[in-house]
Structures are given as structure tokens and as C-alpha cells.
Amino acid sequence: MKKTAIVTDSTAYMTKEHVNEYGIHIIPLNVVIGNEAYQELVDLGTDQFYEEMAATDVLPTTSQPAIGRFVELFEQLKAEGYEDIVTIHLSSKISGTYQTALSAADMVDGIQVAGFDTEISCSPQGYFVIEAAKLADEGKSANEIITRLDQLKQQVSAYFMVDDLNHLHRGGRLSGAQRIVGNMLKIKPILHFEEAEIVPFEKVRTEKKALSRIVELLKESAQQKGIAEITVIHANRPDKAEEIRKMLSETHPEAEVTISFFGPVIGTHLGEGSLGIGWRNEN
Ligand code: MYR
Numbered sequence: 657m658k659k660t661a662i663v664t665d666s667t668a669y670m671t672k673e674h675v676n677e678y679g680i681h682i683i684p685l686n687v688v689i690g691n692e693a694y695q696e697l698v699d700l701g702t703d704q705f706y707e708e709m710a711a712t713d714v715l716p717t718t719s720q721p722a723i724g725r726f727v728e729l730f731e732q733l734k735a736e737g738y739e740d741i742v743t744i745h746l747s748s749k750i751s752g753t754y755q756t757a758l759s760a761a762d763m764v765d766g767i768q769v770a771g772f773d774t775e776i777s778c779s780p781q782g783y784f785v786i787e788a789a790k791l792a793d794e795g796k797s798a799n800e801i802i803t804r805l806d807q808l809k810q811q812v813s814a815y816f817m818v819d820d821l822n823h824l825h826r827g828g829r830l831s832g833a834q835r836i837v838g839n840m841l842k843i844k845p846i847l848h849f850e851e852a853e854i855v856p857f858e859k860v861r862t863e864k865k866a867l868s869r870i871v872e873l874l875k876e877s878a879q880q881k882g883i884a885e886i887t888v889i890h891a892n893r894p895d896k897a898e899e900i901r902k903m904l905s906e907t908h909p910e911a912e913v914t915i916s917f918f919g920p921v922i923g924t925h926l927g928e929g930s931l932g933i934g935w936r937n938e939n
Contacts, residue, residue, distance in 0.1 A: 659739040660792040660801060663729060665721065665753050666696050667746045668781040669919050678789035681729060685753060685921045686719045693719075696920040705920035706892040706928055715826070716924045720753040726760030730769055740768040740798035742788050744805070746777035749852040750829050750925075770798040772805050775852035779887040779916035780814045780934040811939070813877060815848045815857060815870045816889065816932030823927035824854065831855045846870060863931070867900070870933050875907070882938030883911040889932040891918040896931065904933075911935070 664670070666684040675682065684695035689708060694700035709716070726743070733741055743761070745754040754773045761769035772788075774781045784805050791801045821844075824830040831853035845856035846866050860866040877883065886904055890897035897915045905913040916934075918926055 658792050658795060660796065660798050661733040661736075661738040661741045662785060662789045662792050663726075663733075663741055663743040663757075664781065664785045665745050666698075666919065667751075667753075667777045667921055668744075668785050669697075669778055669916055669922075670782050670785060671916075674782070674786060674789075678786065678793070680785060680789055681733070683721045683725050683729060683753075683757075685721055685751070687716050687920045687924055688719065689716045690714045694920070700920050702892075702917055702919045702923070705923060709923075709928060716920075718827075718921045718924050720751050720756055723756050723760050723763075726757050727763050730760060730764040730767065734764065734767040738767065740770065742770050742772060742792070742798050742801050742805075744772045744774060744781065744785050744788060746781055747775045747849060747852045748773045749775070749831075750777065750854065768798055770802050772802055773852065774812075775809065776812065776814055776849050776934075778814070778889055778918060778922055778932070778934065779914075780812050780936075782916070783812050783885065783934075783936045784808060808936075811881065811884075811937040812934070813848075813873075813937075814889075814932055814934035815846050815873060816926070816930060817844050817846055817860075817863065817866045817870075818926050819844075819863075819929035820927045821845070824925055827925045829854055829925050867931070871904070871907075874904075874933060874935060877935065877937060878908060878911075880937075883908055883935055884938045885936040886911050886913045887916045887934045888913070889916045889918060889934060891923050891926055891930040892928050893931060900931070900933070 663681045748754040848857045
């Protein structure tokens with residue numbers, strides 16, 4: 657049996673196949689719509705979330721998992737005989753989830769829990785989770801896995817764009833927001849993570865221009881460091897995502913190109929219609 661358990665949160669939006677294949681443990685974040693609180697992907701699916709959003713004027717909010725969820729899971733993994741745990745989370749600058757996982761780790765004796773802040777979210781977070789799970793399958797310890805995940809940070813990128821910047825602004829997750837009000841809210845900047853925070857990368861006026869700029873950045877990155885994996889990420893735009901996936905699998909036949917989604921929690925902050933492209937370099 658492997659000695660290290662891998663835990664992540666729901667915002668990695670892992671496929672069921674990966675979760676089952678690698679035995680990954682997932683703690684859900686929460687979405688509150690009106691008076692109803694949901695654990696995303698447990699009692700609120702992504703399609704249902706976007707349908708409800710289209711039918712109501714109520715603005716949803718999100719919250720990190722309760723600390724008890726982590727404590728319970730860590731205790732359970734200890735009882736199952738794991739020697740240590742790696743718990744991998746969305747950027748600590750956009751959610752308290754990582755800090756909560758660390759606090760829970762302090763409350764559980766008799767098992768080492770190593771936390772990892774991916775400084776990103778969504779399927780690029782999943783790249784770290786899968787790498788960790790593969791290493792755990794090889795019998796690597798939590799410390800060895802964390803060392804490799806730190807290196808992997810140099811190989812993971814993501815750029816994204818939103819249809820309406822007000823969602824991010826309202827949720828307070830756009831860094832330097834005081835400088836961004838006014839005109840900026842009317843345009844469609846390309847966004848990315850810099851030192852774990854969401855910041856505008858370039859100001860672009862149309863989605864078409866934003867998309868071709870991201871494709872250009874991907875191409876440059878491929879030339880410099882090779883591309884192993886690309887993910888097109890969408891907020892309820894499956895047709896557009898498929899069009900981009902098809903185009904990228906023609907221009908990058910060397911890479912595995914897949915589609916993922918912005919689920920309820922991230923969709924709350926980005927809004928319907930958002931698109932992103934994440935990738936992992938070969939080296
Ligand atoms: C919480 O309530 O703790 C969750 C807050 C989540 C904030 C999400 C902000 C947008 C993240 C975009 C990620 C795009 C990755 C390609």
C-alpha cells in the first residue's frame with residue numbers, strides 16, 4: 657500500500673476518472689445562493705449552478721470548507737494506515753482553504769500533513785494533484801512530493817478572461833482593485849496569477865483578441881520549454897471550448913489537449929462565459 661495520501665479541494669475540478677484512478681481525496685468548498693448553502697460538486701453540480709444563475713438575480717457567495725472537514729478526513733486517513741498526507745490547495749491569496757488545512761493539520765497528532773499552496777486554481781491545480789498522486793504511487797514521502805511540486809511551479813501557467821469583470825471585483829479577488837475601477841471594468845483584460853494573486857496581464861478590448869494573445873503566449877512557451885499538457889477551461893461554453901481544443905490539438909500535436917470547467921465556486925467569482933487556457937511545460 658502507498659504510504660502517502662493525497663488530498664485536494666473541489667476547485668481543482670478533477671475528472672472522476674483521475675479521482676478514482678489515483679485515489680484522491682477531495683474536500684468541497686461551498687456556494688451560498690440566497691438562503692441555501694451547497695457543497696460544490698456534492699450537492700450542486702456545475703450545469704445546475706449556471707442554470708440557477710441564469711434564472712435569478714441573487715448573487716451567490718462562496719466560502720472555504722469548515723476546519724472540521726479537514727480534521728475528520730486527516731483522522732480517517734491516519735486510521736486507514738497512511739504514514740503522511742499531502743494536502744494541495746487553491747491559491748492562499750484568493751481563499752482561506754490552504755490556511756484552514758494547515759490549522760487542521762496542527763490539530764491531528766500521529767501523522768505528518770504537508771500543505772502545498774498551488775498559487776493558482778482549477779485544472780492547473782489538478783496538474784499538481786496528479787503529479788503528487790503519481791509520486792505517492794511510487795512510494796514517495798510527503799517531503800519528497802513537496803520538493804517536486806515546488807519545481808513544477810515553474811512549468812505551470814494559466815491565462816484567463818471574463819465576460820464581466822464586475823464579478824471578480826465584487827468578490828474582492830482582483831488584486832489592486834482600487835486601481836482597476838472605472839474604465840477597466842468595461843474592457844476584457846487577460847488575467848493571470850502573479851505571486852499567487854489575480855492581476856490583469858494585458859488590456860485587450862475583445863474576446864477574439866484576448867484569445868489570440870493567449871494562444872501566442874502558449875506558442876512562445878512551447879518554443880522555450882515544450883508543452884506536455886494543455887487544458888481549455890470554460891464557464892458554461894462547451895462549444896467554444898471544443899472549438900479552441902480542436903484548434904490547439906492541431907497546432908500542438910505533441911501535447912494532450914483536454915477541456916475542463918469553472919465549477920460553481922470559481923464560476924461565482926468569474927461569471928458565466930469566462931474562458932481560460934492552462935498548460936504544463938515539458939521541462
Ligand atoms: C472561497 O470563498 O474561499 C473561495 C474563493 C475563490 C476565489 C476564486 C477567484 C477566481 C479564481 C480564478 C482561477 C482561474 C484559474 C485558471
